[in-house]
Amino acid sequence: MANESALPETDPMLVFEGVTKEFPATHKGENGFKALNGVDYTVPRGTITGIIGRSGAGKSTLVRLVNGLEKPTNGRVLVDGTDVTKLSGGSLRTLRRSVGMIFQHFNLLSSRTVFDNVAMPLEIAGMPAKAIKAKIEPLIDMVGLSDKLDRYPAELSGGQKQRVGIARALATDPKLLLSDEATSALDPETTQHILDLLKTINRELGLTVLLITHEMEVVKTATSRVAVMDGGKIVESGRTFDVFLRPQHATTQTLLASMPGTGLPDWIKRKVKDSPAPGDDALVRLTFFGDTADQPLVARLTKELGLDVRIMSGTVDEIAGDPFGNLVIAYSAEPGVMEQARAFFAKTGLVAEEVGYVD
Numbered sequence: 441m442a443n444e445s446a447l448p449e450t451d452p453m454l455v456f457e458g459v460t461k462e463f464p465a466t467h468k469g470e471n472g473f474k475a476l477n478g479v480d481y482t483v484p485r486g487t488i489t490g491i492i493g494r495s496g497a498g499k500s501t502l503v504r505l506v507n508g509l510e511k512p513t514n515g516r517v518l519v520d521g522t523d524v525t526k527l528s529g530g531s532l533r534t535l536r537r538s539v540g541m542i543f544q545h546f547n548l549l550s551s552r553t554v555f556d557n558v559a560m561p562l563e564i565a566g567m568p569a570k571a572i573k574a575k576i577e578p579l580i581d582m583v584g585l586s587d588k589l590d591r592y593p594a595e596l597s598g599g600q601k602q603r604v605g606i607a608r609a610l611a612t613d614p615k616l617l618l619s620d621e622a623t624s625a626l627d628p629e630t631t632q633h634i635l636d637l638l639k640t641i642n643r644e645l646g647l648t649v650l651l652i653t654h655e656m657e658v659v660k661t662a663t664s665r666v667a668v669m670d671g672g673k674i675v676e677s678g679r680t681f682d683v684f685l686r687p688q689h690a691t692t693q694t695l696l697a698s699m700p701g702t703g704l705p706d707w708i709k710r711k712v713k714d715s716p717a718p719g720d721d722a723l724v725r726l727t728f729f730g731d732t733a734d735q736p737l738v739a740r741l742t743k744e745l746g747l748d749v750r751i752m753s754g755t756v757d758e759i760a761g762d763p764f765g766n767l768v769i770a771y772s773a774e775p776g777v778m779e780q781a782r783a784f785f786a787k788t789g790l791v792a793e794e795v796g797y798v799d
């Protein structure tokens with residue numbers, strides 16, 4: 441993954457400025473529909489940036505503005521400084537060659553082989569056959585399909601079809617790759633392989649990737665930045681790690697809660713109470729990251745405060761390449777003890793959330 445901290449924030453590849461998109465009413469007497477309602481967002485060059493949202497949030501509409509398939513009602517869309525909304529004819533075709541796109545259903549031509557599918561954008565651009573071959577074969581090799589050059593899409597798995605889609609999208613040397621739910625039709629393992637391939641391409645070619653998805657897992661694995669969309673607006677954005685760690689908006693919190701392995705395990709949820717009975721323990725979720733990830737803080741908590749700590753559940757994971765852990769613990773709910781524990785957490789920089797009480 442590109443080292444985000446080394447990237448200047450002021451080097452945008454893609455900028456949405458005050459973008460709205462209103463579709464006209466299709467029936468008499470109905471109002472038009474505002475699919476985008478004032479989007480301001482910048483995708484820095486060289487990043488893999490995610491846009492996540494539920495169905496109908498406006499993600500696909502946003503993407504269609506980037507390659508000029510739709511025009512915004514208001515606002516500007518700048519690709520590497522060029523305002524797409526002002527382009528038409530030849531200049532729009534040139535822009536489209538610099539913006540690659542991959543899709544959920546791959547959009548391959550079933551009557552063409554792997555080679556011919558990947559070659560298509562270059563044939564359309566009028567490149568001679570010899571030059572096409574020289575350009576295409578390394579790309580097909582890069583996506584791991586050099587033994588399938590002469591196969592037809594029907595002979596390929598979903599993951600292999602998406603690899604063809606990726607090679608085809610790269611054929612015109614784009615500076616920006618748009619991925620619209622490109623892994624949504626794939627199983628989890630194949631999804632991981634495709635995301636790994638996108639990360640490799642991002643790293644090796646320096647390609648900026650805008651990844652549209654409804655799956656937090658995809659955002660977690662592949663992106664360094666994320667914007668959360670709801671109702672045609674970006675409701676929260678930032679570095680993926682920060683958004684996962686401290687989600688601010690209810691939409692983000694709901695999307696995160698639906699991820700397997702996050703939130704409280706079901707058996708704890710069934711036990712948790714809002715107020716303590718005498719002798720109950722406080723239930724606290726600790727989040728470890730950065731410097732706190734590899735320190736023996738629970739041992740210190742036990743030693744320094746003389747606390748009996750029960751470990752209820754725990755996971756260690758990675759978000760955007762950084763270690764991240766979750767530990768649910770329980771200890772005496774005596775007010776004095778809880779106060780001391782809070783002071784300890786504040787001192788050590790641990791994120792601690794008191795989630796309730798258990799017996």
Ligand SMILES: Nc1ncnc2c1ncn2[C@@H]1O[C@H](COP(=O)(O)OP(=O)(O)OP(=O)(O)O)[C@@H](O)[C@H]1O
Nearest residue numbers: 463473475493494495496497498499500501502654
């Ligand atoms: N051409 C159109 N005419 C009228 N309404 C449209 C049109 N295209 C999209 N919409 C509406 O705009 C809203 C946003 O659609 P969009 O496809 O951008 O959402 P999305 O976040 O990509 O959802 P999904 O993941 O289901 O594709 C939806 O309510 C949709 O019905």
